[in-house]
Amino acid sequence: MKNLWWRALGPVTLISLLLTGWLGLWVTPRAQEQGDFARLVYLHPAEAWVGIYLSFGTAVVASGLYLWPRTRRASVDLVAASAMEVSVVFLVLTLVTGSIWGRPTWGVWWAWDARLTSTAVMAVLALGYLAYRYSFEDPTRRAQRSAILALISAVNVPIIHFSVVWWKTLHQGATVLTPGASIKIHGIMAWTMLLSFVAFTLCFVWMTRVRYLIARRAQEGASARLASAIAARQSESGA
Amino acid sequence: MNYVYGGYIVTAVVLGGYCAYLLGARRRDR
Numbered sequence: 001m002k003n004l005w006w007r008a009l010g011p012v013t014l015i016s017l018l019l020t021g022w023l024g025l026w027v028t029p030r031a032q033e034q035g036d037f038a039r040l041v042y043l044h045p046a047e048a049w050v051g052i053y054l055s056f057g058t059a060v061v062a063s064g065l066y067l068w069p070r071t072r073r074a075s076v077d078l079v080a081a082s083a084m085e086v087s088v089v090f091l092v093l094t095l096v097t098g099s100i101w102g103r104p105t106w107g108v109w110w111a112w113d114a115r116l117t118s119t120a121v122m123a124v125l126a127l128g129y130l131a132y133r134y135s136f137e138d139p140t141r142r143a144q145r146s147a148i149l150a151l152i153s154a155v156n157v158p159i160i161h162f163s164v165v166w167w168k169t170l171h172q173g174a175t176v177l178t179p180g181a182s183i184k185i186h187g188i189m190a191w192t193m194l195l196s197f198v199a200f201t202l203c204f205v206w207m208t209r210v211r212y213l214i215a216r217r218a219q220e221g222a223s224a225r226l227a228s229a230i231a232a233r234q235s236e237s238g239a
Numbered sequence: 240m241n242y243v244y245g246g247y248i249v250t251a252v253v254l255g256g257y258c259a260y261l262l263g264a265r266r267r268d269r
Contacts, residue, residue, distance in 0.1 A: 017254070021247055021251075024247070025243070025244075025247060036240050036243050037242060037243060039243045040242075040243060040246045043246055043247065043250050044246070047250070089253060089254070089257050092253065093249070093250055093253055093254075096246075096249050096253075097246045097249065097250060100242050100245050100246045100249070101242070101246065103242060104242050203254065207257065207258070207261060210261045210262070210265055211261060213265065213268075214261065214264045214265055214268060217268045
């Protein structure tokens with residue numbers, strides 16, 4: 001049953017992504033103020049949700065679990081690394097689609113605005129995390145050091161979230177999670193936006209799982225190679 | 240509308256490319 005769920009995840013994710021694209025591009029109406037450019041709202045916020053909160057958050061939680069002696073497992077470290085890699089993909093998409101939206105609405109591809117800059121910093125931190133991991137040969141040291149880096153990087157998450165409140169920014173404020181809980185999107189536009197969040201969340205689960213399985217297989221292969229090298233050395237010294 | 244199509248195309252290419260990379264690596268594993 002569990003296997004069936006995992007097998008269905010890929011096709012369900014693909015269908016929900018295609019449905020989001022179809023509804024977003026051709027079914028939803030033009031927005032009153034932003035016209036067709038508002039159709040990017042079915043991509044950009046959901047990509048930011050996955051890149052900033054879901055993937056990065058999963059990597060941070062898994063890193064915290066790794067550093068906690070009771071929950072320290074090699075698999076937890078691999079989950080952190082896998083989620084961080086997926087986070088890089090979605091952070092890049094967040095920045096690119098935001099930039100594409102910014103050009104016709106703000107008149108510039110990029111502005112050194114608090115929200116944009118803090119998101120770009122997060123993308124650099126996530127890339128730095130992956131580069132830092134590859135600088136260690138020893139898996140235990142690699143896991144410990146990168147977990148610490150992930151926890152330090154987590155400081156940036158509330159900065160991104162509250163940047164539109166703390167500073168006067170070009171980036172618009174919240175559309176759904178507004179302080180007064182007054183939702184500014186309705187009808188099929190709201191449902192399509194909700195579907196985009198579901199689709200990208202499923203996409204994150206699928207990608208992180210597949211990336212984790214690849215990383216686990218690589219680690220098993222490395223362990224097997226090490227064991228056979230030790231056995232070969234022992235038989236040489238015994239002979 | 241070109242900007243909008245651009246955003247959707249970039250998303251499809253990046254996600255599709257990363258999925259292809261993952262599936263290729265998984266196939267090599269087997």
